[in-house]
Amino acid sequence: MKTTITFDKTLSKDILFAFGKEIDAEGFIIVSKSPSERVLSPEGGNVALEEFAGITQGSELFIKSDLPSLIDFSKRLG
Amino acid sequence: MSFVDKLKDIFKVDMRGWFTTKKTQIIIVNNPAQKTPFVHSEQNLKINFLALDSEVKKQLQLALKEAFDEKEVDLLEQISKERVEDIKEKSKNPKTQEILEFYKGKIPDDHLKALEACLYLRSVFLEGGNIKNLKLDIIKRFGDEGRNISSLCSAGYFEGYIRQVYEEMSTTSSFTNEDFKRYFRTIVRISPFAIFVSEDKDKDELSGEILHKISVHKNYGVKFLAIHGIGYKNIQKIRKVVYDLHQYFDSEPEYEEKSGIVLVKINFK
Numbered sequence: 001m002k003t004t005i006t007f008d009k010t011l012s013k014d015i016l017f018a019f020g021k022e023i024d025a026e027g028f029i030i031v032s033k034s035p036s037e038r039v040l041s042p043e044g045g046n047v048a049l050e051e052f053a054g055i056t057q058g059s060e061l062f063i064k065s066d067l068p069s070l071i072d073f074s075k076r077l078g
Numbered sequence: 079m080s081f082v083d084k085l086k087d088i089f090k091v092d093m094r095g096w097f098t099t100k101k102t103q104i105i106i107v108n109n110p111a112q113k114t115p116f117v118h119s120e121q122n123l124k125i126n127f128l129a130l131d132s133e134v135k136k137q138l139q140l141a142l143k144e145a146f147d148e149k150e151v152d153l154l155e156q157i158s159k160e161r162v163e164d165i166k167e168k169s170k171n172p173k174t175q176e177i178l179e180f181y182k183g184k185i186p187d188d189h190l191k192a193l194e195a196c197l198y199l200r201s202v203f204l205e206g207g208n209i210k211n212l213k214l215d216i217i218k219r220f221g222d223e224g225r226n227i228s229s230l231c232s233a234g235y236f237e238g239y240i241r242q243v244y245e246e247m248s249t250t251s252s253f254t255n256e257d258f259k260r261y262f263r264t265i266v267r268i269s270p271f272a273i274f275v276s277e278d279k280d281k282d283e284l285s286g287e288i289l290h291k292i293s294v295h296k297n298y299g300v301k302f303l304a305i306h307g308i309g310y311k312n313i314q315k316i317r318k319v320v321y322d323l324h325q326y327f328d329s330e331p332e333y334e335e336k337s338g339i340v341l342v343k344i345n346f347k
Binding site: 018019065 | 081103104105106107108109127135139140142143145146149150151152153154155156157158159161162165166169191192194195198199212215216218219220
């Protein structure tokens, strides 16, 4: 059964680092090896560090912290 | 190797016996007050990232990535996790489920998603929770339509007027869901400038609401108001109240009646 590991918001950059991601000059999450490539949320938009809520499967889906995104994520959990 | 086994290797402690229930959580914290690398209880294992040396941090980060790639874990920030748990809890409410089930397929999918978010917003509000940022989230995702659906939802229109419109419209032989969707889009679009009248609104309430809306509209330079009603009794109620208030209007109200629904347009100075 899949576990959800929770992390403190102040550790967001450390978590992203583990996934080969960092933050660009405008505050968006990017692929470290391909700095021009910003990661996408399930809705297809860029994800700013301040709105980063987590990572879920598919292959890597970056969850935003706004209410509609968290409602969508809650349905993925089942 | 499971994530827990990886933790055992990293911290040199057998943690497997700590996860006696499925509800035991793993939380990575950033706590300057906690000197030890981890603290465990029956409810959770808290790993203090701040207390780890750089090598252990790297090992933990690698273990997280591997566990994710093996589809063993998701990662979620603490406050968002609490919000997700609250969303799941409130989504079990039978009334919420019934409303969403009723409107599924009857309103555009995007509006249904907005309604779901607004029902959650309403339940947080009724508990005395702070909804300011949640409402901004809805407006940011769904725009003015999201804002309007939120207002309609909090006023109970999805249980009242809008539902009654569907039930009234669906009795006509030529009815299609597309007819209702079209009218629903209109309701959402014009709702800031409209009053919707159903059985639960008596004449005094309607009268008060019309005068209040006129006052608010004037402040924003809007010089019209639309009143929607369904069913014979409500239509008569509207006609009576509009007649009693005619001194406040600039011109004769315009009436349009179709399929048991009336639309009255009022202009004022």
